[in-house]
Amino acid sequence: MHRVEIDAQVNLLGENKRYAEENRRFLRERGIVAVNIMGAIGSGKTLLIEKTVEKMSDVKIGVILGDVVCRADYERVSKHDVVAEAINTGKECHLDAYLIHRSIRKLENVNLILIENVGNLVCPVDFDLGENKRVVMVSVTEGDDVVEKHPEIFRLADVIIINKTELAEFVGASVEKMEKDAGRLNPHAKIIKMDLKQNRGIEEWIEFLRGVMDVSGSTSRNS
């Protein structure tokens, strides 16, 4: 018996990266745009998806809903005219590329896939899903320091949505501070101030999505 040291050099995120690249190829070949919507619990992710589906009734939309255990979001979204897939992650607090790899194969006839990640602002950022765009949604009710407390997820976002702006004065939050923090962390991200219940900011979001779809040519392929 003797001791050996193995020079392993294994990239532990490599497997996720491999599935993410496969997902990207699958989506590109079919002209599908996928958007990864991350954000805190209760920030408004599911309502954003419901409103998006209503506003983009001319587009074939698929929705993937990640939750730890329950199917409540899936039940909500399934009432709309979309193909929905629920993923229960169990003990894991994020979606990964392997889970998406399985789900997108059931959505190959859509133009747009909206992925609702598990609600938190920490883990989802480390897992590339093969998506086209990353969105982070927060609301003023989480406190106006929520952006500066979670810098990494905002640094890597393409779109940052600040929701429930109408409630800011009632919870003592400054939308301007949140917007400033987001701009400091990520000068390239599009920042949308939104109040979904009042339908404020939703048009800007829809315009963004249509722009992404136009660039990728997705509307001409599966429509």
Add this chain to the structure above:
Amino acid sequence: MSFALAILENTIRIAKERNAWVIRKIRVEVGELLMINPEQLEFCFRSISKGTVAESAVLEIEIAKARVMCDRCGSKLNSPYTPCRCGGYGRVYGGKDMILKTVSMEVDDAQG
């Protein structure tokens, strides 16, 4: 927990390939921007490695710094979250990987 599981699964796979009967030490490099607390990672690893060949292994965690350069003047920055004094922003290289570097294990004399 998923990171701890990835470490455990890979070390057990390597141990099996060498017919090792116990793993003594595991060295892991963790990118600082993964924001992983080493103590939590070690705690998770301890919890899930019980009853495996890695149960008594020492887990050495080394944090790998990201390289951050100003996208305007090229100066080296200390943080990707703070703009440069010139008004530019940080361009980040590295800091997002997690590498299983080495695994030390006891094997039979016929092995290894």
